[in-house]
Amino acid sequence: MATGTGAKPQFAISLYQCINKGRETKNVIISPFAVHLALGMAFMGAAGETKDEMASVLNISKVKAEATKLFARTIHKYQRSSTLSVANKIYLPLNKAVHPYFIQLSEKSFNSSTENIDFSLSTRAASIINDWVEGQTNGRIRNLIDPGRVSARTAMILVNAVYFKGLWKIPFDKKMTRKSEFWIDEMKTVQVDMMTLDRGLIPFSAVEHLDATAVELKFNEGDMSMLIILPDRKMGLSDLETKLDLIHLSTLRKNMRSEKNGTGAAVFQEC
Structure with missing residues (x-):
């Protein structure tokens, strides 16, 4: 679940829980960051009760000027990034006019352009x-x-459209990938490839109220990282998913500590 800097954690978690409902036995990969930006553009053109409801769902200020600063700061932060590129675009029917202010706001704050096309020619x-x-x-x-x-x-x-290709700050060594057990249920395991990391400083934290452990793998550029939250019990994923709204990411990161993992290794299933 990629959140990105601009997507509020509460929005990301709510979106994941909604999409994951009924798909608990399947893999689900989403980008709340992308959804947040797209709906943010729509929010800028909304008014009245619709505007207020969208602000509540997106967890942003109802004051458009304040919300605009949030989105603009996020977009501009990664404009020159070689790791992450973000692009937005608005497609409109032929002969459909949009208020010039909305177009200007979209271009300036969302790096978005507009284009009129014939929707009746669907293909x-x-x-x-x-x-x-x-x-x-x-x-x-x-x-x-x-x-x-x-x-x-x-x-x-x-x-x-979000394109991300990040390199690990502490890369995994392919030579250290080895087969290991992966639990399918309480009784059955299969052999899968596991990436192993046994050097460097790896921030981690026990999350006792979730019965889970968090590990943060940093990317080589900027402040981007992958935060992994794993249940401590073999089959504890479903229970963890129901408690995701109890996570406070800022507090979690503050509680993380780094230790030389010379006495053990961080092991990850290779995708």
């Missing part, structure tokens, strides 16, 4: 959008929009 419209997304993600994301989701009744399409 062509989807192709235009998909080509843009593929180009913004170095070919990693293809066919994002299904032509069946576009029609003459489509009022607007907000697209967010």
